[in-house]
Amino acid sequence: MTLTSWVPVPAESDFPVQNLPYGVFEPAGGAARVGVAIGEHVLDLAAALGDEVFARPSLNAFMAQGRRRWQEVRARITELLTDERHRPSAEPALHRLADVRLLMPFEVADYVDFYSSEHHAANIGRMFRPDSEPLMPNWKHLPVGYHGRAGTVVPSGTPIVRPNGQRKPPQATAPGFGPSQRLDIEAEVGFVVGTGSELGEPVALADFAEHVFGVCLVNDWSARDIQAWEYVPLGPFLGKSFATSVSPWIVPLDALEAARVAPPERDHELLGYLRDRADWGLDLTMRVRLNGHQVSEPPFATMYWTAAQQLAHMTVNGASLRTGDLYASGTVSGPEPGQRGSFMELSWGGKEPLELPGGGTRSFLEDGDEVTITATAPGADGVRIGFGEVTGRIEPAR
Amino acid sequence: MTLTSWVPVPAESDFPVQNLPYGVFEPAGGAARVGVAIGEHVLDLAAALGDEVFARPSLNAFMAQGRRRWQEVRARITELLTDERHRPSAEPALHRLADVRLLMPFEVADYVDFYSSEHHAANIGRMFRPDSEPLMPNWKHLPVGYHGRAGTVVPSGTPIVRPNGQRKPPQATAPGFGPSQRLDIEAEVGFVVGTGSELGEPVALADFAEHVFGVCLVNDWSARDIQAWEYVPLGPFLGKSFATSVSPWIVPLDALEAARVAPPERDHELLGYLRDRADWGLDLTMRVRLNGHQVSEPPFATMYWTAAQQLAHMTVNGASLRTGDLYASGTVSGPEPGQRGSFMELSWGGKEPLELPGGGTRSFLEDGDEVTITATAPGADGVRIGFGEVTGRIEPAR
Known part of the structure; x- marks a missing residue:
């Protein structure tokens, strides 16, 4: 029997009573x-x-x-x-x-961003390091991640000011300074930690649902030109730290039981602390809209590393968790061109500008562009549950 | 006339009335x-x-x-x-x-770690990337930095549990798992933000003293084997996130007026927002002790990038500051072998174990080792001011 509420819920609503974000x-x-x-x-x-x-x-x-x-x-x-x-x-x-x-639904303690889509990591690798293997040797052994700036995680709807910064075209001898010319999105799924852990004590993969409260949508805005110049050897910094937007609704893990799926086949055996004991892949379909027109449909179920593996990895060195820690999946990109979660990939580094459904083309974001990310997943009773949306509009550089 | 307190202050004290941390x-x-x-x-x-x-x-x-x-x-x-x-x-x-x-003297908002010692960056570059130029092309154009884990910044005296993690020796075909075998320190100076800033608004170099409240000592514990395997392409993560220790005293900027010096000569012109308008190099002499014996004396005045430049860079993309933000200088290493701020450098990656003043040798930290970092600087009236100490003892892996 399908559970229904006395509150009227339109058929297309993100928020049936099986969701309750x-x-x-x-x-x-x-x-x-x-x-x-x-x-x-x-x-x-x-x-x-x-x-x-x-x-x-x-x-x-x-x-x-x-x-x-x-x-x-x-x-x-x-x-x-x-x-x-x-x-x-x-x-x-x-x-x-x-x-x-x-x-903003919660106070962010630490913010970690992973890099767990094989398709995204390989696409970016091909563009940033054309002369090397697209995936680094560590990529299939551990969920690669890094810390981002918690203080600039902002709620959906916050205007995004185009960042200034250093960028150096390959042929230039010295960097220039100015507004980013390769402003991009990263369509991601975020996991919010409810209960913390003790310093020195790893959190086992099996304890994922004891610590993680729920799931939201994340747009990890990225300035690709700033990032490309700064990121060696210590990783992204100003190319990311100007803003990260999150959706206003946190979907409880218990609403996602029907969405759980096995992650993709592994190429080789994982170390013990990362071995899947329960499937925490999620059959979540994301949609990216630019100025109202859908440009991509990233499938979260294709992610190589699950959120449970990310949590186990993040704490295996004894790093403690705090209430409010946010960790994001990394850009969600599927194998097909129409499933890519960044404009960097959708326009192949600007070399193949995206034809917009509303007319015109786009490589990177222009001032005034509005990006909205939504997602749905199967819920209990065969209903569909939604995540609301995370949206942001680009303001000109100051 | 030298200002004196009616509270007795021993001649060797870190805390004359000119300090007041x-x-x-x-x-x-x-x-x-x-x-x-x-x-x-x-x-x-x-x-x-x-x-x-x-x-x-x-x-x-x-x-x-x-x-x-x-x-x-x-x-x-x-x-x-x-x-x-x-x-x-x-x-x-x-x-x-x-x-x-x-x-713990303050609640840490975001934690950023820079990499601003030319000698340290070149030493690490030579060891991690022996076939490349020791400094990356961006290094003299911007202060390279990354976000660390704010939730594991701990006060001096907190025991440091040896982290477990993945590490792969160069000749191995797959990573192994276990306690870090290359546990290290990074002797750094930390800057604590007092007043925040607005999202989208850079903080000018000249406004450094409006935002930064004071200075502490930082030991950014590092597991070199974990770091070496994980850090490409998104930077250090678990190799650092298990613990970062800070000293209990925050020395106000106003106590450091007499310590201000010009930073080292620049090799080429800097972009406008990084051009020194006031000297914020600091003539601070650090001392690193292992189990009571001094092993190094890093000179902070040799740092290529100043804390004012780091702040201007960190916010030039519009990233906001919050009260409690901590940013650290990066390992302080001078040009001489006895001035290096990490065991990685002091033992040259373990190839030249350090002869300990108390007997024996050391490449990386052993269980039970206690590391203490102190520092002094010239204060007003010709007195010497001190920073207290940041200390921590290594506990065995769990």
């Missing part, structure tokens, strides 16, 4: 607080559940309470929204999404 | 709070100044108040500690350093 919203004239999306509404959790942990402008305090509590709250919200008898008490806690402002 | 301490039976070191004592600032901003377990709230306020407080503390008339009221706010516990 968490966010932070500001009602007209009210203070920011935690809510759950249902159809075209958001449920004020402090009001509906009478728990002050939700009367805050961030999910962190609730996320820190741990998996058992997350499951209790999810069960309670499901009951409230599906049992007509709760309607009289719960309905006053609903706000129309159209009437509220969605804010 | 800030830290967070816990008196026996009391709550953690902000203090200033003077000789062998710490002054409880909440008690001495009657300001609740200091009755907290972190410097962040005070640091966020900005430079004018930092200067007012410094002037007031100087008056309290030098004018005998204040002795009756201020003396009860003094605690003996021997009686208190020193804690």
